[in-house]
Amino acid sequence: MSERNTIAIVDQRSASAPAATRPRIPDTPAPRNSLLSDGLGRPLRDLRISVTDRCNFRCSYCMPKEVFDKHHQFLPQSSLLSFEEILRLATLFVAQGVHKIRLTGGEPLLRKHLERLIEMLAALRTPDGTPLDLTLTTNGSLLTRKAAALKAAGLQRVTVSLDGMDDAVFRRMNDVDFPVADVLAGIEAAVAVGLGPIKVNMVVKRGTNAQEIVPMARYFRDHYGGRVILRFIEYMDVGATNGWRMDEVMPSAEVQRLIDQHFPLDTLDPSQPGETAERWRYRDGRGEVGFISSVTQAFCGDCNRARLSTEGQLYLCLFAQQGHDLRSLLRQPHPAGRPYTDDEIAGAIGLIWQDRSDRYSQLRASQPASSATAGRRIEMSYIGG
Ligand code: SAM
Numbered sequence: 387m388s389e390r391n392t393i394a395i396v397d398q399r400s401a402s403a404p405a406a407t408r409p410r411i412p413d414t415p416a417p418r419n420s421l422l423s424d425g426l427g428r429p430l431r432d433l434r435i436s437v438t439d440r441c442n443f444r445c446s447y448c449m450p451k452e453v454f455d456k457h458h459q460f461l462p463q464s465s466l467l468s469f470e471e472i473l474r475l476a477t478l479f480v481a482q483g484v485h486k487i488r489l490t491g492g493e494p495l496l497r498k499h500l501e502r503l504i505e506m507l508a509a510l511r512t513p514d515g516t517p518l519d520l521t522l523t524t525n526g527s528l529l530t531r532k533a534a535a536l537k538a539a540g541l542q543r544v545t546v547s548l549d550g551m552d553d554a555v556f557r558r559m560n561d562v563d564f565p566v567a568d569v570l571a572g573i574e575a576a577v578a579v580g581l582g583p584i585k586v587n588m589v590v591k592r593g594t595n596a597q598e599i600v601p602m603a604r605y606f607r608d609h610y611g612g613r614v615i616l617r618f619i620e621y622m623d624v625g626a627t628n629g630w631r632m633d634e635v636m637p638s639a640e641v642q643r644l645i646d647q648h649f650p651l652d653t654l655d656p657s658q659p660g661e662t663a664e665r666w667r668y669r670d671g672r673g674e675v676g677f678i679s680s681v682t683q684a685f686c687g688d689c690n691r692a693r694l695s696t697e698g699q700l701y702l703c704l705f706a707q708q709g710h711d712l713r714s715l716l717r718q719p720h721p722a723g724r725p726y727t728d729d730e731i732a733g734a735i736g737l738i739w740q741d742r743s744d745r746y747s748q749l750r751a752s753q754p755a756s757s758a759t760a761g762r763r764i765e766m767s768y769i770g771g
Pocket residue numbers: 441447448490491492493494523524525526545546547587589619620621622623624628766767770771
């Protein structure tokens with residue numbers, strides 16, 4: 387990739403962010419199977435891999451049309467990690483404690499031959515021989531066509547984003563006039579091939595789609611016998627292009643009270659440590675709902691997630707301003723003129739994780755106007771949700 391391209395790409399995704407840092411290699415790499423713990427004692431369990439920065443939707447909270455227009459420069463194919471490069475890194479992450487991989491984007495189903503990558507990742511095993519929890523987040527637009535192939539390739543489950551049941555509201559939110567019926571058909575197809583338990587994520591934006599909360603809850607209670615879990619996400623101040631305002635955030639507690647008035651709820655225990663969603667179940671036994679309260683109830687304390695961007699930069703937090711350029715270790719030679727070894731790359735990942743102290747949401751809650759939370763951040767469509 388030319389230097390000119392590099393500058394343009396960094397500019398567009400995070401105007402004032404410094405270029406990603408080149409990782410350090412430890413003098414004596416630790417054994418490759420050692421489990422990692424960061425500076426705040428948090429393990430590394432969950433890796434989100436963005437496979438494309440492109441999307442066929444223009445959700446205003448993520449890729450507003452005014453910014454992601456025909457002049458927007460998406461990454462050239464040569465910048466993207468190849469499937470082999472993704473597999474190499476994923477293997478090293480899994481050896482160091484990752485047991486869940488989520489493919490994301492942009493819209494991951496736009497990446498050509500994604501099934502091949504899924505097959506490769508599905509063959510990985512954790513150090514104790516367990517298959518990975520392998521999943522994918524999608525806007526659902528291509529699921530009807532692809533669900534069967536994804537399942538056959540070894541994908542276990544999917545999360546589908548859907549912000550309303552009302553066709554006009556949904557078309558406005560995706561801003562490309564995409565009909566809600568096609569996403570519902572995609573969910574149906576995913577259920578039919580057994581890509582479950584399926585989660586449906588709804589970002590709630592006050593003044594835009596709050597009126598869709600109860601219809602969404604009703605729909606997913608009435609269909610699929612509780613096998614599709616609806617989760618409400620607080621609208622986050624991620625990225626720099628969506629014009630985020632606190633008064634457009636509808637706190638989860640308010641959403642939960644609203645649903646409870648229509649369909650009484652009881653609280654549930656988290657199913658695993660580091661889980662982002664607070665879980666509730668319908669008292670009448672018709673399934674469960676979740677609430678992801680990234681703004682009003684920070685869950686940094688046990689955040690065990692790392693994010694690998696489309697071009698192979700490792701981010702330690704959704705709100706990070708700088709990544710760590712793992713791709714350089716895959717593509718550029720060691721100063722000794724040979725390729726970096728797996729042990730060296732694993733060692734570099736270890737050092738990066740051990741240095742981690744990110745806890746953006748906690749800091750924002752305790753000191754909203756501090757320098758710790760100021761500065762321009764990377765876009766969600768680049769880093770993956
Ligand atoms: N295109 C896929 C999709 O929409 O499911 C995957 C990528 S998208 C960036 C991942 C998730 O991030 C989606 O569920 C989306 O709703 C969520 N998201 C994007 N911007 C957000 C924001 N500002 N606040 C909260 N969630 C957001």
